[in-house]
Amino acid sequence: xxxxxxxxxxxxxxxxxxxxxxxxxxxxxxxxxxxxxxxxxxxxxxxxxxxxxxxxxxxxxxxxxxxxxxxxxxxxxxxxxxxxxxxxxxxxxxxxxxxxxxxxxxxxxxxxxxxxxxxxxxxxxxxxxxxxxxxxxxxxxxxxxxxxxxxxxxxxxxxxxxxxxxxxxxxxxxxxxxxxxxxxxxxxxxxxxxxxxxxxxxxxxxxxxxxxxxxxxxxxxxxxxxxxxxxxxxxxxxxxxxxxxxxxxxxxxxxxxxxxxxxxxxxxxxxxxxxxxxxxxxxxxxxxxxxxxxxxxxxxxxxxxxxxxxxxxxxxxxxxxxxxxxxxxxxxxxxxxxxxxxxxxxxxxxxxxxxxxxxxxxxxxxxxxxxxx
Numbered sequence: 020x021x022x023x024x025x026x027x028x029x030x031x032x033x034x035x036x037x038x039x040x041x042x043x044x045x046x047x048x049x050x051x052x053x054x055x056x057x058x059x060x061x062x063x064x065x066x067x068x069x070x071x072x073x074x075x076x077x078x079x080x081x082x083x084x085x086x087x088x089x090x091x092x093x094x095x096x097x098x099x100x101x102x103x104x105x106x107x108x109x110x111x112x113x114x115x116x117x118x119x120x121x122x123x124x125x126x127x128x129x130x131x132x133x134x135x136x137x138x139x140x141x142x143x144x145x146x147x148x149x150x151x152x153x154x155x156x157x158x159x160x161x162x163x164x165x166x167x168x169x170x171x172x173x174x175x176x177x178x179x180x181x182x183x184x185x186x187x188x189x190x191x192x193x194x195x196x197x198x199x200x201x202x203x204x205x206x207x208x209x210x211x212x213x214x215x216x217x218x219x220x221x222x223x224x225x226x227x228x229x230x231x232x233x234x235x236x237x238x239x240x241x242x243x244x245x246x247x248x249x250x251x252x253x254x255x256x257x258x259x260x261x262x263x264x265x266x267x268x269x270x271x272x273x274x275x276x277x278x279x280x281x282x283x284x285x286x287x288x289x290x291x292x293x294x295x296x297x298x299x300x301x302x303x304x305x306x307x308x309x310x311x312x313x314x315x316x317x318x319x320x321x322x323x324x325x326x327x328x329x330x331x332x333x334x335x336x337x338x339x340x341x342x343x344x345x346x347x348x349x350x351x352x353x354x355x356x357x358x359x360x361x362x363x364x365x366x367x368x369x370x371x372x373x374x375x376x377x378x379x380x381x382x383x384x385x386x387x388x389x390x391x392x
Contacts, residue, residue, distance in 0.1 A: 020107055020108050020109075020112060021038060021044075021108055021109060022038050022039075022044065022109070022110070022111050022112075023111070023112065023113075025038045026038040026039050041239065041242070041259050041260065041262055041263065042239075044109040044110070044263055045109070045235065045239075045262045045263050045266045046266075047105075047109050048105040048106065048108070048109040048110070048263045048266050048267045048270065049105075049266040049267065049269060049270040050270065051104070051105040051108060051109065051267075051270070052101045052102060052104075052105045052266070052267045052268075052269070052270025052271045052273075052274060053101075053270040053271075053273055053274040054274070055100060055101040055104055055105065055271075055274065056097055056098075056100075056101040056270070056271055056273075056274020056275050056277070057274055057277065059097055059100050059101065060094075060097050060274065060275070060277065060278050060285075063094065063096055063097050063285075064091055064094065064278065064284055064285045067091035067092070067093055067094070067285065068091050070140065072091055072092060072093050072135075072139045072140060087220075087282075087283070090283055090284070090285065090286060091284070091285045091286070092135060092139060092285070092286040092287075092288040093132070093135045093136075093139065093286075093287075093288045093290050094275065094278065094279065094285035094286055094287045094288060094290075094291060095128065095131060095132070095135075095287040095288050095289070095290030095291020095292065095293075095294055095295075096132075096290055096291075097271070097274070097275050097278075097285075097287075097291075098268075098271045098272065098275050098287060098290075098291045098294065098295065099124065099125075099128050099271075099290070099291070099294055100271075101267070101270065101271035101274055101275070102124065102264075102267045102268045102270075102271040102298075103121060103124065103125070103267075105263075105267040105270065105271075106120075106121060106263060106264050106267045107121075109263050109267075110260050110263040110264060111260050114257050114260040115170070115172040115257065116172060116257055116258055116260055116261045116264075116305050117260050117261065117263070117264055119163070119166070119172075119301060119305060120261060120264045120298060120301050120302055120305065121264070123159065123163065123206070123297045123298060123300075123301035124294050124295075124297060124298045124301075125294075126155075126159045126297065127156070127159065127206075127210050127293040127294045127296065127297030127298070128290055128291075128293065128294030128297075130147070130152060130155040130156065130289075130293055131214075131288065131289030131290040131291065131292065131293035131294060132289075132290045133147050134147035134152060134289040134290075134293075135288040135289050135290050139288075153207070156206065156207040156210055156211075156293075156297075157203055157207060159206060159297070160199075160202050160203025160204070160205075160206040160207055161199055161203055163202055163203075163206065163301065163304070164198060164199030164200075164201075164202035164203060165199060167202070167304070168195055168198065168199070172255075172257060172305070173253075173255050173256075173307065174254070174255065174256045176190075176253050176255065176307060177190065177192060178198075179192060179193050179194070179195055179197075179198035180192045180193065180198075180307070181193075181201075181307050181308075181309050181310065182252075182253060182307045182308060182310075183310060184308075184310055184311055184314065184385070184388040185388050185391055185392060186392060187251035187252070187392040188251060188253065190253075201309070202304055205300045205303065205304055205309050205312065206297060206300040206301060206304070207300075208300070208323070209296045209297070209299050209300030209303070209312060209316070209319070210292075210293045210295075210296030210297045210300060211293075211296065211323065212296055212316065212319040212320065212322065212323040213227070213292045213293070213295045213296035213299070213319055214289060214292040214293055214296060215319075215322045215323055215326055215355045216292075216318065216319050216322045216355065216357070217286070217287060217291070217292040218355060218357055218358065219281075219357050219361075219367050219370060219371050220279060220280060220281035220282060220283040220367060220371065221276055221279050221280040221281060221283065221371050222357060222370075222371045222374060223287065223291075223292060223295070224272050224275055224276045224279045224280075224287065225272070225276055225371065225375050225378070226316075226318050226319065226374065226375065226378045227268065227269075227272040227295050228269045228272040228273050228276070229375065229378045229379055229382050230299060230315050230316055230319075230378070230382065231265045231266065231268040231269035231272060231299075232265070232266075232269050232382065233315045233382040233385055233386060234261075234265045234299070234302050234303070234306070234315065235261075235262045235265035235266045235269065236386060237306055237308060237311070237385075237386075237389075238258055238259060238260075238261035238262045238264075238265055238302070238306060239259055239262045240252065240389060241253065241254065241255045241258045241259075241306055241307075242254075242255060242256070242257065242258040242259025242260070242261070242262070243259060250389050250390065250392075251392050252389065252392075253307060255306065255307065258305065258306060261302055261305060261306065264298075264302070265302065268295070268298060272295075275287065275291075281367060281368050281371065296319075299312065299315075299316065300312065303315075311385050311388070314381055314384055314385040314388070315381060315382055315385040316381070317377065317378070317380075317381035317384075318374050318377055318378050318381065321356055322355040322356050322357065323355075325351055325354045325355050325356040325359065326354045326355050328350050328351075328354075329349060329350050329351050329354035330354075332345075332349070332350045333345050333346075333349060336348060357370050357374065
């Protein structure tokens with residue numbers, strides 16, 4: 020919004036030329052997001068407390084989590100506000116990359132909000148039925164894939180294709196239907212991956228900030244013809260505006276972490292986790308960097324993989340040796356992965372800090388792919 024108001028005035032006064040720089044607008048968006056989270060956080064938390072929107076703790080979960088019972092949830096509303104408002108203020112609103120990323124965040128956030136509302140406000144323990152939640156995610160993936168095929172925003176880069184990390188100018192082209200299925204899988208998998216990781220105070224929030232910084236750098240690099248040419252990556256005209264969206268998400272996560280750090284005053288709930296996952300999946304798709312998600316979101320991937328392995332192994336052993344044997348021979352003491360380490364006796368704060376360190380290493384490894392080609 021501010022770009023459209025002030026950038027045209029650059030011809031009259033050089034002062035307004037600063038609005039043409041993505042770096043200035045991105046820095047401003049980050050500061051705005053953090054400040055906005057600080058401002059809206061306390062009233063949102065008070066409103067959630069007033070309506071008794073408290074977290075429900077599973078009986079089979081770690082014993083230390085019982086003290087979290089009743090902690091306000093649905094705090095993802097704070098993240099949504101602190102991400103989308105700075106994006107609208109500082110990004111170019113005629114940019115298709117920004118529009119798609121914003122719609123993705125809102126769509127997934129609405130699915131998560133509906134799930135949280137049914138669970139914590141209406142008192143339905145299951146929340147939104149899993150298949151309906153999946154239908155909402157898959158529907159968005161199909162819509163997104165179809166839109167990108169019909170209106171590709173990438174210039175000369177083919178629509179139904181993706182790049183490969185560590186290789187310069189390598190594209191994997193896919194048939195149209197397979198590409199739509201691939202996009203659907205990426206968006207659905209990423210949103211559920213962040214959702215599974217959101218189980219300890221500040222864990223998913225801090226990892227979100229780390230991953231958002233990495234994707235902001237990729238967006239900036241891919242959106243500049245000079246750096247793209249220098250680093251042997253595909254130039255994606257207009258992708259630089261995603262930098263503003265990503266740093267807004269980073270700022271929102273840091274601001275929310277103020278309230279979500281241990282001991283948490285509020286949880287993000289599915290409202291936040293599904294929105295964040297949808298945002299990451301969509302940004303990776305728009306940057307033709309879907310496979311980088313496996314590196315940047317390494318912790319999210321590990322958390323998801325632990326659930327898949329645990330569930331698959333349990334079902335296989337139950338079928339072959341019976342339920343009692345399967346119960347006694349689990350791969351992990353509890354899934355997702357962070358609960359496994361809790362069962363081993365690790366303190367919650369130590370798990371979160373160590374996962375942050377791994378998240379930073381994953382982000383640095385992903386960024387190294389810009390030079391290792």
